[in-house]
Amino acid sequence: MEAVEAYQRDVIWPANYNEIPKEIFVRQDLYQAEIARIFRGPEWHPVAHESEVPNKGDFKTCNLADVPLLVIRGQDDKVRAFYNACSHRSNQIEVKPSGNRSEFECPYHRWLFNSEGELVGCPNQREFTPGFDKADFPLAQPRQDSVGGLLFVTLSDETESLDAFLQEAKSSLLNIMGGDGRLKLLGYHRVRYLTNWKAYGDNDGYHPPLLHQAFTLLNWQGGAGRQYATTGRGHYCIDTELTVPQPTSLIRDSSVIEYRDEGRPKRSSVLALFPMLVASSYLNVISIRFATPTAIDEVEVNYAYFAHQDDDEAMIRHRIRQSSNAIGPSGLISMEDASVFHRVQIGNRTPGRAVFQKGVSDPSRLSFEFRQNDESGNLPHWEYYRTAMGFRRAAA
C-alpha cells in the first residue's frame, strides 16, 4: 500500500470540480513530489522539434525539470534525445545551448561519443574491468517517440504509448504544426516567469477578450469554434475560426495582425498538453512553447517559432515579423498573459480556493466539451492533476 504523503494528508481537495486549493501552488514538499510523480513520472514531455536541429550533427541542450537532456541529429539523420551525462562517471557532456558536432567528447576522462550516442573511444581501456565492451556504454536515453517531428520523452518505464497519451489532442497538435509537422525553425523567445508551473499552465478561454486589450481596442471579435478536453490525461484545446480585425488607425503597421492565406483552413488553435506544453497557431504564427519548472515559483519558457517548409520567402519573412511582435512575452496580443502569470502566483500565497465560474453549469460533474470562452475547459486538466498527485477529494 502506497504511503500517504504529508501534502496528501494536509490538503483536502474540494468536492466541487471547479474549486482549486491555493495551497498547492506554494507548498515546497508538494513541488518536490510533483517533480517525482509528474516530471519524472508516467507523462510524455515534448523537448524539441526536429526542425530545431535540421542538419546532421546539430544539437541542442535543454532541461526537463532538473534533468539535463541533449538532443542530437545523428549522421543517420535520426533525431534522438539523450541524458546529457557521460556514461562513465556522469560528467555533463555538452555545455552549449546549441551547435553542431560530429563527436561529443567528455573532457573528464576523454570518453568520446558519436552523434548517434555510441561510445567510440575511451583511453586506457585495457585496464578496465574484464570484459569491458564499448557497446555497453552508449549515452543513455530516456524513452522517446515523436509526432509530426515533435520529440517527446518520458522518464518512466510505465508510461503508456504516446498515441494513448495524446488521444484526440494528436490531430490538434498536427494541425497546429502545419498539418504535417514539416516545419522550419525561425527563432525563439526565452523568458522566465515568476510563477508556479501549474499557474503557467492554467491559462483559460475566458480571459482573452477581457485581459488582452488589443482585442478591445481593435474591436476584434473571435470566430465560432469549440473547446474540448481529452477524457484522460488533462489536455485541452480551443479551436476556432480565425478572425482578423478591420484596418485601424491605432496600429500603423497592420502586418502584425494581418493574416496571409496558407492554403489551409483559417483556424485559430491553442492546445495545452499536460503538464506544460502550449502549442498554438494564431494568425500566421506557429508556436511551440517548451516549458519546464526551475523552482516552485519559477518556470522557464522557450517560445519556439516556425514556418512551414513549403513557405516562400515572403511568407517566411511575414512569419518572422509577426512571430516577433504579435505573440510572446512582449507580444502585442499576449504580453498581458506574462503579467498574469506573475500576479496569480503572488495571489496564490493567500489562503482559500481559486474558483472557476465561466461555463460551470454543475460543479459536481466534469464535462469535456465547452464553449470557446469558457474557463471550465481547464477543469479536466485539474482533475487529472489531482489524481496524478493522489489528493483525496472531499465528500460532496
Added chain:
Amino acid sequence: MTRLTLDEHDRLDELQSRYITALDGKNMQSWLDTFVDDPAASYICMARSDFENGLQVAMMLDDCRDRLIDRCTFITEIWAGTFQDYRTRHFAQRVQTNRLENGNIAMSSNFSVVFSPDDTGLPQQLAVGTYEDIIKMDESDCRFLSRTTLTDNAVLPRYLVFPI
C-alpha cells in the same frame, strides 16, 4: 576614412544619454525621437545567440518607422494598466566607432540594465549585452537610423514591456 572627432564623439554620447534618459524615464515619445524620421528607422532587440545562429525572430522587431511608433502605442495605450510596472537604469559604454562610406556612423556599446519592479522594489539585472548602431549625423542632428540590442543573456528574467 577619417577618424571621428572629439566633437562627434561628444554628440554620440549625448545621443546615448538621450536614449537612456528616455527609457529610464519611461518617456516613449522621447525614445522615438532618438530615431531618425525615416521609414527605414529600426529598433531590434534579440538574444545574441539567436543572432549568431542566423535566427531572425526578435523579442522586439521594429524594422520600420511605423513599428517604432506602434511600439510606443503598445506601451502607452494598449498595455496600459495591465503589466507590473518597473523602472530601469541603463548603463552604456561606447566601445567602438567607425565612419561608414555613406557618411553614417557605426557605433558599438556595451550595456547593462538593472530593473526595479514597483511591487517588490528589489533591483535585479534585466539584461547585459551590446548595442550595434547605425547613426545619422549632420551639422544639426544626430539620431539612430538603427539600433540593434543584442542580449548576452539568452533567457530574460521576466517579460519585457519597454525596449532595452
